Amino acid sequence: MPKIEDLKIKIFADGADLKSIENLNSKNFIKGFTTNPTLMRKSGINDYKKFATEVLKIVKNKPISFEVFSDDLKEMEAQAMEISSWGSNANVKIPISNTEGKSTVDLVRRLSNQGVLCNVTAIFTIQQLKSILDVLDNNASTILSVFAGRIADAGMDPIPTIRESVVCQKTKPKTSILWAATREVINIFQAESLGCQIITVPYDMIQKFSNIGKSPENLSLETVSKFYSDAKEAKFSIKLENIKKK
Secondary structure (H helix, E strand, C coil): CCHHHHHCCCCEEECCCCHHHHHHHHCCEEEEEEEEEEHHHHCCCCCHHHHHHHHHHCCCCCCCCEECCCCCCCHHHHHHHHCCCCCCEEEEEEECCCCCCCCCCHHHHHHHHHHHHCCEECCHHHHHHHHHCCCCCCCCCCEEEECHHHHHHHCCHHHHHHHHHHHHCCCCCCCCCECCCCCHHHHHHHHHHHEEEEEEEEHHHHHHHHHHHCHHHHHHHHHHHHHHHHHHHHCCCCCCCCCCCC
């Protein structure tokens, strides 16, 4: 299995913790960052622009995606233009539709024609993907985030969707397929083998990178040792009063 540093796929760290962003920004294998309103809320952020401004002071040379949060398409467009103005590396996440199911295809077309770097998010179907590809200019640098992890959460295999997405993407070579909602480290290698250009990885999963390349035997021993040390730390004990003496 290749090392993380040897992979062609770009790993974007997914989260909204400033200290983690600052730490990960120094890692060469982290090529960019993504966040969203849910992650920001979990981190206790209540001033959207202040947070984004602080992030952009840290992340100056890598792309980072901030998501619009309006449900009104006109206001969504205004938010996108504002976010785009915050930095040349600021990508704008646009959901594939609003909460009423109204498509944002025309919005993405207008924004990309104005030079806004869009990250179209919450894509679950090939039909949704193609609807965006159909309106993009050949020179539009757009990220297309396919939520493989959430497809898998619903009990469906995301691999066929990702595989077809990569094939469709080739019609617009400046676009990138992003494997979103990553659940396991193995997803990184799956995304790489399928030809995805980008994958988002949550911070807690990045901590597991140290396991890559370890043998099953070593992993087994480490697991047993962890169970043992945790039991010892908790000072567990069992009185062996029900064992019959021979």
